[in-house]
Amino acid sequence: MEEILIKKVENYDDYESILSFAKETIDSFLMEEADLKGKRILLKPNLLMKKPPEAAVTTHPVVVRAFAELLKQKGASLFIGESPGGKNTKNSFEKALKVSGLEPIIRDYDIDIVFFDSESEEKNIGGKLRANLQIFDPDDKFDFIINLCKFKTHGFMGLTCAVKNIFGFVVGTAKAQCHLRFTEPEDFADMLLDLALYIKPSLSVVDGIISMDREGPSSGRAVKTGFLAASRNPFILDYHLSKAAKLDLNRIYTITASKKRGLLDSEYVVKGDTLDLLGFEMPQKTRVLSSSRIFKWFRGQLTALPYYDKNICRKCYECIKNCPPQVIRKDSKGYPVLKDSENCIRCYCCVELCPYEAAKIKQPLLLKIFKKYL
Numbered sequence: 001m002e003e004i005l006i007k008k009v010e011n012y013d014d015y016e017s018i019l020s021f022a023k024e025t026i027d028s029f030l031m032e033e034a035d036l037k038g039k040r041i042l043l044k045p046n047l048l049m050k051k052p053p054e055a056a057v058t059t060h061p062v063v064v065r066a067f068a069e070l071l072k073q074k075g076a077s078l079f080i081g082e083s084p085g086g087k088n089t090k091n092s093f094e095k096a097l098k099v100s101g102l103e104p105i106i107r108d109y110d111i112d113i114v115f116f117d118s119e120s121e122e123k124n125i126g127g128k129l130r131a132n133l134q135i136f137d138p139d140d141k142f143d144f145i146i147n148l149c150k151f152k153t154h155g156f157m158g159l160t161c162a163v164k165n166i167f168g169f170v171v172g173t174a175k176a177q178c179h180l181r182f183t184e185p186e187d188f189a190d191m192l193l194d195l196a197l198y199i200k201p202s203l204s205v206v207d208g209i210i211s212m213d214r215e216g217p218s219s220g221r222a223v224k225t226g227f228l229a230a231s232r233n234p235f236i237l238d239y240h241l242s243k244a245a246k247l248d249l250n251r252i253y254t255i256t257a258s259k260k261r262g263l264l265d266s267e268y269v270v271k272g273d274t275l276d277l278l279g280f281e282m283p284q285k286t287r288v289l290s291s292s293r294i295f296k297w298f299r300g301q302l303t304a305l306p307y308y309d310k311n312i313c314r315k316c317y318e319c320i321k322n323c324p325p326q327v328i329r330k331d332s333k334g335y336p337v338l339k340d341s342e343n344c345i346r347c348y349c350c351v352e353l354c355p356y357e358a359a360k361i362k363q364p365l366l367l368k369i370f371k372k373y374l
């Protein structure tokens with residue numbers, strides 16, 4: 001029987017409640033397996049990009065602190081690792097750790113930084129797609145992996161929570177290659193499931209005190225949802241929280257793929273508080289049918305395209321650098337424009353990685369008309 005632990009926590013100032021949740025989580029899910037003294041534990045937060053904690057894009061440092069403090073007290077050796085979106089250097093990774101508020105925690109608890117990009121290798125991750133991916137392979141380097149994710153909507157997958165957070169093990173620009181290879185959301189979700197089954201986190205913890213809805217994972221609305229949750233099973237955890245938030249499960253591709261593979265068949269119990277998350281909104285619809293099932297022309301009319309707001313754009317060109325098929329160009333004034341919409345794969349990496357929320361998604365007229373009916 002799988003277990004999910006949930007605790008309602010009003011805000012990040014309530015460190016006592018966050019610490020008590022971390023203690024209960026560690027006692028329920030890790031301590032029964034082993035004495036933690038001397039164990040090597042990797043913490044994998046969501047560090048999508050260089051954003052401060054109040055932006056609700058990254059895992060809040062107070063949640064990471066609570067786990068680090070308790071695990072250190074128990075004598076564990078701690079590591080923290082991630083590969084943020086886009087091209088990374090060690091320097092840019094360290095800046096992301098600093099801006100997201102993780103740097104003092106790393107110092108206070110003597111945590112070793114693992115920069116996934118510099119230790120990556122090509123691996124066949126097996127599973128359904130048997131794909132070769134450029135990943136940081138935790139292999140037998142750690143005794144436990146704690147997946148510390150954020151509860152957010154996601155323009156392409158519908159949701160990023162425990163399962164999608166593991167995509168951070170695919171390094172830097174190899175993420176863009178994944179988008180080029182798995183252009184259909186159903187295939188991309190299958191790749192994510194294969195990866196989650198390969199990496200096998202020992203524990204997934206969800207920071208849902210302040211979450212992100214609407215146009216997540218980086219340009220959405222920071223919204224108070226007031227909870228922390230944990231489970232050993234990332235598939236069931238995502239499923240349960242999405243149901244609690246009354247999300248349209250058919251629009252969350254990792255959940256539909258998990259259902260198909262029987263990954264949600266196990267029975268589970270929820271311990272702690274009951275969640276009823278009202279008013280949490282999905283992103284706008286970006287497609288009404290899988291593009292593999294319709295003609296290419298219809299794909300253009302029935303799937304949303306990105307655009308770049310010149311009034312907000314700061315010409316940093318992160319969108320251009322991170323577009324997998326390289327279909328964004330500069331116009332005569334140096335602003336990014338989508339030059340080749342036919343070959344835009346609708347991955348929305350440009351929207352996700354724009355640091356200034358200038359890249360947005362535009363629904364074409366036909367999509368607006370048809371989305372209610374298809």
Ligand code: SF4
Pocket residue numbers: 308309312313314315316317318319320336353354355356357358359
């Ligand atoms: S990433 Fe955003 S701010 Fe930077 S060039 Fe593109 S649209 Fe402009």
Ligand code: SF4
Pocket residue numbers: 306322323324325326327328338343344345346347348349350351
């Ligand atoms: S333009 Fe944006 S949505 Fe289209 S392929 Fe490039 S990154 Fe993906």
